[in-house]
Amino acid sequence: MNVKNLIAAVAVFAAAGSAFAQQTEFVAPDAGFKSSATRAEVRQDLVSAERAGLTAQRQHDGQDTAVAAGSQSRQDVRAETVRSARMQRAGDVNSLYFGA
Template sequence: MNVKNLFAAVAVFAAAGSAFAQQAEFVAPDAGFRSTLTRAEVRQDLAQAASQGAIAQRQHDGQDTVYAAGSRSRQEVRAESIQSAQSRRAGNVNDLYFSA
């Protein structure tokens, strides 16, 4: 009885597996495309359109990288961080969160 159930299960899985079969060979969507321009001509057209403002130079994602100029030197900042770390070690841990 178990052998019959096993064969039945194998047959069901084989039938279900064939339902998900895919095309064996990948065909690119642009497989038949042939360009009439050379790469240099395309680059020239792109540069001309960019100079005329006909295309977007880049997509804006809202994340502008603007760096603020500091007024202190690197040595001053390091000295401040060292002094801060030393003062935190010496005091009570609650001093970090609660001021008297």
Template sequence: MNVKNLIAAVAVFAAAGSAFAQQTEFVAPDANFKSSLTRAEVRQDLAQAAAQGAIAQRQHDGQDTVYAASTRSRQEVRAEAVQSAQLHRAGDVNSLYFGG
């Protein structure tokens, strides 16, 4: 019985291993591509398209580094945080996290 299970397991692993086989040599998708334009011509076309507004100038990712201006000093904000932590202290909590 164990021999049958062992043979079945080897057959399953061999089939699974061949399912994940990969190509042995990488072939770039653009390996046979030959450009008809020079690098300068491509850059000129890109600049012309940008001037005409035909391409996106900048992709917005939502991560702007613009900070909101504050009217309060750092000491005022810290004092408010300490006061809030003291007023809302929850039972047996480590004071390190609440500025106490």
């Protein structure tokens, strides 16, 4: 009985060990690439493409710095904040949404 359990355990560990096997040698994706242009030629191509307007001027990262202008003055916003705080203290606002 112990021999069967031992053999089963060894089989399970061997199967689990092979599941975590991985490639041991790293091969760079550009290992076989041979350039046909010099660095100076590539830079000149980039400059000419920029002058012709063929390159992206700015990469869009989703965080635009331009903010739309508000229609209220600073004093109006402050007054609205004060009114909102007073309403919350008075219990006029649903406490479920504000954790009161």
